[in-house]
Amino acid sequence: MNITKVTIAIATIGLFIGCSFNGQSAQGMLKPPGSSQELQRHGVLSITKNENLAVATLTAGSLHAKISSFVIAANNYENMKITNIQLAKIGIFTHLDNVSLESNGLVLGVAPSLFVTPNNFNVNFEMQAGTQKIFDVYADIPSGQTGTVGIAVTKNGTKAVGSTSHLTLLFPAADVNLQINSVVNYNMLTISKSAISPQGSIPLGATEKVLASFKLSATPTENVQIRSMMLDLSSNSNATGPQNTTGIMECVNGASCDLTGTIKVKINNQTILSTSASPANVANLWNINLLAPMQFASFYTIPAGTSVVMQIVGNLSSNPNNIAPGETIQVGVKNLLGLSAVSNTSQYASSGNLVQGNIMTAN
Numbered sequence: 001m002n003i004t005k006v007t008i009a010i011a012t013i014g015l016f017i018g019c020s021f022n023g024q025s026a027q028g029m030l031k032p033p034g035s036s037q038e039l040q041r042h043g044v045l046s047i048t049k050n051e052n053l054a055v056a057t058l059t060a061g062s063l064h065a066k067i068s069s070f071v072i073a074a075n076n077y078e079n080m081k082i083t084n085i086q087l088a089k090i091g092i093f094t095h096l097d098n099v100s101l102e103s104n105g106l107v108l109g110v111a112p113s114l115f116v117t118p119n120n121f122n123v124n125f126e127m128q129a130g131t132q133k134i135f136d137v138y139a140d141i142p143s144g145q146t147g148t149v150g151i152a153v154t155k156n157g158t159k160a161v162g163s164t165s166h167l168t169l170l171f172p173a174a175d176v177n178l179q180i181n182s183v184v185n186y187n188m189l190t191i192s193k194s195a196i197s198p199q200g201s202i203p204l205g206a207t208e209k210v211l212a213s214f215k216l217s218a219t220p221t222e223n224v225q226i227r228s229m230m231l232d233l234s235s236n237s238n239a240t241g242p243q244n245t246t247g248i249m250e251c252v253n254g255a256s257c258d259l260t261g262t263i264k265v266k267i268n269n270q271t272i273l274s275t276s277a278s279p280a281n282v283a284n285l286w287n288i289n290l291l292a293p294m295q296f297a298s299f300y301t302i303p304a305g306t307s308v309v310m311q312i313v314g315n316l317s318s319n320p321n322n323i324a325p326g327e328t329i330q331v332g333v334k335n336l337l338g339l340s341a342v343s344n345t346s347q348y349a350s351s352g353n354l355v356q357g358n359i360m361t362a363n
Contacts, residue, residue, distance in 0.1 A: 026241040042165040043080040043129065046073045047153050047172045050134055053179055060185040061143035063337075063346040066136055067096065068151035068178035073132035082125040085109070086157025087137065088118040091180050093149035096139035114139065118154045125158070141183060145350045150180035163337040175348050188219040189226070189302070189338035191349040194309050199358035204325065207261070212312045212331035214359025216267075216349065221306040223341035226272075228295040231312070231356060232332035233259070235323070236286030258323040265296070267308050272296040301341070314363065325363050332356035 002350035032124035050069035058065050074080055086106075089096055099114040101106055101121045109121030127133065137151045156170040160283075202209060219226040235258050273296050302308055312331045317323055338347040 025146045025268045041077070042167050042169060043078040043127075043160065043162045044075040045080060045082075045127065045158065045160055045169075045171045046060065046075075047071070047176050048073075049178045051177065053136075055179045055181050056186055057182045057342075057348060058149070059142055059188060059189070059345060060141055060145055060183055061347045061351055062141045063348070064098070064100070064138045064139055065345045067139050067149065067181065068137045069177065070153055070178055071125065071132055072135060072158075074127040074129055076130040078162045079129050080127045080160040080162055080169075082123055082158065082160045084129060084157070084159040085121045085123055085135070085204070086118045086154045087114065087121065088152045088154050088175075088331050089114045089116055090152045090177060091148035093141075093145055093147045093183055095142065095148065097142060099137065099139040101135060101137055103133055108135075114151075118157060121127060137178070144185060146183055148180050149183055151178045157322060161223065180236045186219065187350060188222070188340050188347050189224045189336070189349040190217045190343075191215070191310075191333060191336050191355050192217075193355060193357055196309065197357045198360065198363065201363040202316055202329075202360045204316055204323065204362055205321065208313055209314045209316060210311050211314050211329070211360065212333075212335055214310045214312075214355060214357070215307055216302055216310055216336070217307040218302040218304055218338075219340075221342070223304050224338040225299050225301045225302050225341065225351075226296065227299055227337050227339055227346075229265075229273075229336040230294070230334045231263075232334060232356075234332070235327065235329045243360050258317055258329060259314045262311040265315055266311045267300050270300065271300065272300050302338075304341075312357070323362050326361065327359050328359050330356055330359045 017045070037359070048071050050071050053066070053069040055065075058067075072082070085101060087099070087101070094115070096114045098110065099111040103107045108123040108125060111119045111121065125133075141149070153172065155172060155175050158171045159168060160171065161168050163192070192215050194215045197213040198210050202211075216226065250316040261276075263275050264271050273294060275294065300308075310333075312333075316329075323329070332354050334354040335352045337346055338349055339346050
């Protein structure tokens with residue numbers, strides 16, 4: 001009889017495994033054998049790899065590529081507020097940049113970079129009892145490397161507070177390794193100075209003049225849509241007024257510039273970007289150190305395995321006080337952003353390097 005009582009007591013009390021409180025690890029409780037009643041007195045989170053996301057071949061230089069995905073599921077006892085999720089990079093790739101932790105499109109936290117050393121993402125995420133949520137990890141993949149890369153949710157790195165128990169609990173009991181992807185190093189979009197880019201002289205007062213031409217080429221494997229870019233226009237103009245010292249297209253007394261009217265970006269006679277050359281735009285448009293990428297008004301898709309010529313078209317001032325005969329201008333493009341049609345990843349053409357057209361001389 002005494003033995004029976006002891007057996008009942010053990011079944012009633014249950015067995016704690018890997019559980020402690022006051023900020024220590026807590027993994028939950030086993031149900032008594034054969035019992036239909038769960039005796040946990042606090043919430044429990046389980047963290048698993050999202051099996052619906054397959055491993056992928058990623059491209060070095062890609063921006064905001066989906067690296068890994070995981071699922072957090074809460075038991076039925078109480079709502080829980082997740083306050084921290086700790087992630088680490090795995091694989092032989094050295095690091096990831098601009099790492100973003102997201103759930104259903106909501107950005108929960110961002111880290112400038114992620115190495116092998118774990119990084120804490122301070123979040124404020126409510127988990128309802130008995131529910132589960134999917135969490136995705138996005139990152140920029142540095143150019144020039146190949147290998148494997150993935151994410152791990154680190155042991156005891158996810159912190160949550162129970163709404164009823166008020167306990168601070170840590171999960172998971174061991175590292176959870178997520179998808180480990182391969183990284184290949186190739187440019188899905190390249191840009192170079194076109195062989196037909198104009199050179200030589202350009203008349204003062206010339207209108208709708210092609211200032212530079214660039215060859216854009218898409219990878220043989222998928223169509224690429226170009227979406228935004230940065231322009232750089234340099235001049236050795238010695239006209240009266242502020243002198244060009246930082247690659248800014250010169251304006252005279254803040255009133256007029258070497259270029260006038262409208263600057264256009266064209267492909268196959270289709271204008272995909274049109275912007276004013278007015279002085280108000282100069283500092284933001286032409287200074288490569290200040291410029292935010294300009295999004296094309298009409299995205300242009302380059303078919304897989306083909307090339308197109310992109311032209312920068314503008315009007316040269318006729319005022320010799322702005323730009324005088326013998327002075328030069330040069331147009332460049334940087335951070336031309338492409339979006340692949342199949343893998344849905346973004347990448348800067350030619351790793352975002354500045355590509356310049358020929359030097360043009362005013363006459």
